[in-house]
Amino acid sequence: MDVLETTFVRNGLVVAFAVVGITVWLSYLISNRLTAGRIHGSAIAITLGLVAAYFGGLVTGGNTGVADITLLAGVGVMGGGMFRDFAIVATAFGVHLSELKKAGLAGVVSIFAGVVVSFVVGAVVALLFGYTDPVAITTIGAGAVTYIVGPVTGAAIGASSELIALSVAAGLVKSILVMIGTPMVARHIGLDNPQSAMVFGGLMGTTSGVAGGLAATDPKLVPYGAMTATFYTGVGCLLGPSVLFLSVNAIF
């Protein structure tokens, strides 16, 4: 046991890569076998991560989920701020300025409208649930933007881990619902051409949600939606801790 623990602790980050890899593999297996690919594997993997974090928290009484289990401490490094921000920035690779221009006015408007609308809806819900602290309202509102914008915003304005987890959960609900709901509502919202796909990506923003939802609707629309969705999280990260937080702060 001692040898095992020492090895796992010394190679923490490497252990995390393996553990997360197995989790993702299992998730895609569940996605394909049990949901016929309807729920995106990544959404299931994230859900499994949150479930594991729940049990990690129950077992250890700590506040960083699975990372408080000695053998899995590396997950804390892998899922920490540095790697998270690094990977987010990398997703912007391959987006051409010319493509951004092609997305046109509607695309740009939808990105900003999407971030602001989701944020306001999330913030209003937070208010309805009795939160009055600007940091809490902003973090939950940002979580309704995406499960990346929530934690990035929360971390930047000093929200507690509980609030950040809440915002991730809200973003996760959104992501899963976009994946499942898109094929069902596509016809009713006119989602059948590049322009509306770009608007859709900009409004929804959750990258895995948009990619999964559009793939299940019409694979030809995926690049258009993903193009605007790629910017959504960036815009959200830009606006969340700044303009949106300052606005909330000014009101409450």
Place this chain on the structure above:
Amino acid sequence: MIIYGVALLSACLVVGMLVGEYLGVLIGVEANVGGVGIAMLLLVVACNTDRFKSLFEGLSGEGIKFWSAMYIPIVVAMAARQNVVAAVDGGLLALVAGVAAVVVSFALVPVLSRIGSPPEPVEPPDGGAP
């Protein structure tokens, strides 16, 4: 060289973070203001600049693509280190906030799609693209 792409990505993040920190000091908020977003814009601009071609083309680009592809696994790890136990009390809040955001956003798709030029078909009729 793969490291060139990784280095470009890193440089963008570091510069973006620095700008974000300084912006925060400037505005007077104790926050990194949009560091990640600025870094993303820097990367997009860099990857559209011919002078940096050797930093993002071919093998160098693989260094950036790798981290882009690691995005979801890293988000999975991030989820696994959240304080979910404490969040479960607010479970209904998360559900309501998520659902409400999606419903309102869905409803806005047809409204915003009308902005600018009229929508075009997905592609020229059946396999017209070369």
